Amino acid sequence: MLALPPATLARLTPEMELIQTESGAVIDHVNGLIQHLYFVNRGIVSMVKVMRDGRSVEVGAIGVEGITDSNALFGVDVAITETMVQVPGSALKISRTFLSRELERDRDLRRMLERYWRFAFGQLAQTAACNRLHTLEERCCRWLLTSHDSALADTFPLTHEFLATMLGTTRSSVSLTAKVLHRAGYIDYVRGIITIVDRPGLEETSCECYAETTTEMNRLFGPETQPGG
Structure with missing residues (x-):
């Protein structure tokens, strides 16, 4: 917007x-x-x-x-x-x-929304590759980083069951991964509420897809791409 x-x-x-x-x-x-x-x-x-x-x-x-x-x-x-x-x-x-x-x-509205449609399609392709090629721990870190960006807060609600649905895996697998990230000091997790403690740690552990998506978003919607920019 x-x-x-x-x-x-x-x-x-x-x-x-x-x-x-x-x-x-x-x-x-x-x-x-x-x-x-x-x-x-x-x-x-x-x-x-x-x-x-x-x-x-x-x-x-x-x-x-x-x-x-x-x-x-x-x-x-x-x-x-x-x-x-x-x-x-x-x-x-x-x-x-x-x-x-x-x-x-x-025309400006159409141009911006066409760019966003391109970004959304590219994200679908990135996610398909990510789900196939990257580990659950890497994908979980990517998802947590993306959520952290858009929650606009370090703490936000999240259940293991819901995260399992998003990652296409079992609740038990998500629980084990969350324990690993917690022991590493990256996150805290209490009763369905997650807190991002060490974002650089999550970024280092995440797969390449988070950085790729962020770079593409900035390329398409950075200040130099805006009307009159």
Whole structure:
């Protein structure tokens, strides 16, 4: 949102509704009609693929300054994945129909959202490779770093069960990994609340995917890419 030009923000703001997001809340169901999009102010919203046997895994995450279901603005009006809140926070809700109309009249808005769609697609590819090639400990560190960025706080709610769903593994495996990270002094974990204690340690242990995603975000949305920049 903050990357958008002031004139664009002035037109969009009256059409937006600030909502609080809660862990586990489903924003869109797969194959359901997308009626609203959400600009995330704080927290994490996940794109989750659910298999026939009920198992699920996160295939993409939408953090602070991201937008849910960006593909809906370019001709796809039904959800491709389950979209659910992973880390609670807040978001700005806006009508997909209204935002689609604005794309037709506002070149800067369209350019920014096309960039974000590129970023979201690249993140899907990065996550697919990450899930296949990197260890659970590396992937867990990546996820914690991403969540830390978007929670805008060192402490945020998180259960082992929910983390297992996001990482596509078992609760027991997540518990063992969390114990390793706790013993290393990277995190504290008490009754579903996690605290990031040593961020540099998490960054060192994480796979390359966190740094790759951060670099791509800065490349696409850094100050030099903004209108008039």
